[in-house]
Amino acid sequence: MDRQALAQARGALAQGRYPLVVAPEGATNNLPGEMAPLEPGVAQLAFWAAEDLEKANDERPLVVLPIGIHYSWRHPNWIALEARLACLERHLGISSPDAGPDNPETSSRDRLIQIGMNLLKALEQLERLKPDPAQTFSERIDAYRRHGLAKAETHFGLRAVGNLQERCRRIEQAAWDRIYREGVDQLPPLERSLADWEAREADLQLTRMRLVEHFTSVSGHYISDRPDFDRFAEMLLLVEEAIGWIEDKPWKGQPSLGPQRVEVQLGRALPVRPRLNQYRSNRREAMQVFMQDLEQALVALMPDAFRTMTTDAGEL
Structure with missing residues (x-):
């Protein structure tokens, strides 16, 4: 505190x-x-x-x-949204379906769901998770969140108590304590190297926590409850940012979705x-x-x- x-x-x-x-x-x-x-x-x-x-x-x-x-967004730009979705699909190795110009809401929703499922599969593979085929998307993403936090907490020797936000803050503090240590310049060379090693491992666990936190409010029904341009665009940006974190380079989403x-x-x-x-x-x-x-x-x-x-x- x-x-x-x-x-x-x-x-x-x-x-x-x-x-x-x-x-x-x-x-x-x-x-x-x-x-x-x-x-x-x-x-x-x-x-x-x-x-x-x-x-x-x-x-x-x-x-x-x-x-x-x-x-x-002031004006729904479905053409720009479709182009951004197609770019994500190519990046994830998903075949782009034929766009539905008469019903862009349905087409965009289905494509975003498919993109989300592929991203979740990649995260599950990263964490060596084997989901139950009977699980829903929301159950699978909740399992991913809990596993990711537990793994970071185990690394830092933390107890898994409190809500998700409280657990994220404790992991964040534990990582910072190792990344921003005081007095490292006075350490002998070997101990300094070990401190750097520990800081790199802490940064990796911090990135794992950030990914979990990034999906805190992804429920699996956000774009289905209200399939409109704003929600599609919000979810698109969330997915692009998550991929940028995983690949450790910012995702350059083009074309612009507009003002x-x-x-x-x-x-x-x-x-x-x-x-x-x-x-x-x-x-x-x-x-x-x-x-x-x-x-x-x-x-x-x-x-x-x-x-x-x-x-x-x-x-x-």
């Missing part, structure tokens, strides 16, 4: 000169239509700051304001100070209730519930 960073965040909140922006999911998942589990740190920081304000006899209100950020627009919406503010009494009597329960309220507020800001802005001021 980075106590210095926590102290700085707490001080910034209590000082109150500027708002503090926190990403409660802990990491981006590249899919605006799926929300990863929330981390409780935002609630803890809010309660700490509320206590600090009371101790200082500062009566200013303190609120957590949910913010929804939604990216989308995007961003919509920002403010949710219902959640006052913190009225919750302090509950926090003092039962911290665990107060944190849980606060995070449940925050999750509901954020879900209301997701694309399916998003009220589309009509002004051009939100376009990029």
Whole structure:
């Protein structure tokens, strides 16, 4: 735990000169239509700051304001999407089916599913996994996630406790402790070489964790639930980035899918100070209730519930 960073965040909140922006999911998942589990740190920081304000006899209100950020493509460019899909298919050795110009949604969905299955097969082969033929795509990708994390945790001697995000953060910290060691310049040559070796192995496990984290919110039904251009493009970018990580070189996706627009919406503010009494009597329960309220507020800001802005001021 980075106590210095926590102290700085707490001080910034209590000082109150500027708002503090926190990403409660802990990491981006590249899919605006799926929300990863929330981390409780935002609630803890809010309660700490509320206590600090009371101790200082500062009566200013303190609120957590949910913010929804939604990216989308301004004009569906099915020709560019088809070209990018064809490039992925060639790269993975998949025969490209005949495009369906009259129904690009169905054609793109089927091709993305096939690409996803081939990528998953490659990852399973990398991890020496033998999936059950009766398993669904979502079950197989969940098995891959659990196996990848367990392998990295075993390497670092970590316990497999907590949710996926918490496990990823512990693996990340363990890798950084080995990659960014202090005092390596004072080590004898052999020990320095071993430290470099350990750092390279840690970096490999960190990449394994990143791949798992990259697929945190891939459920197997994202593009089937709502087969539209935005979701196809989001999944396409996710797959391209994953291949770039595996091959250790950025994937250059061409042609461009076109300009995007961003919509920002403010949710219902959640006052913190009225919750302090509950926090003092039962911290665990107060944190849980606060995070449940925050999750509901954020879900209301997701694309399916998003009220589309009509002004051009939100376009990029």
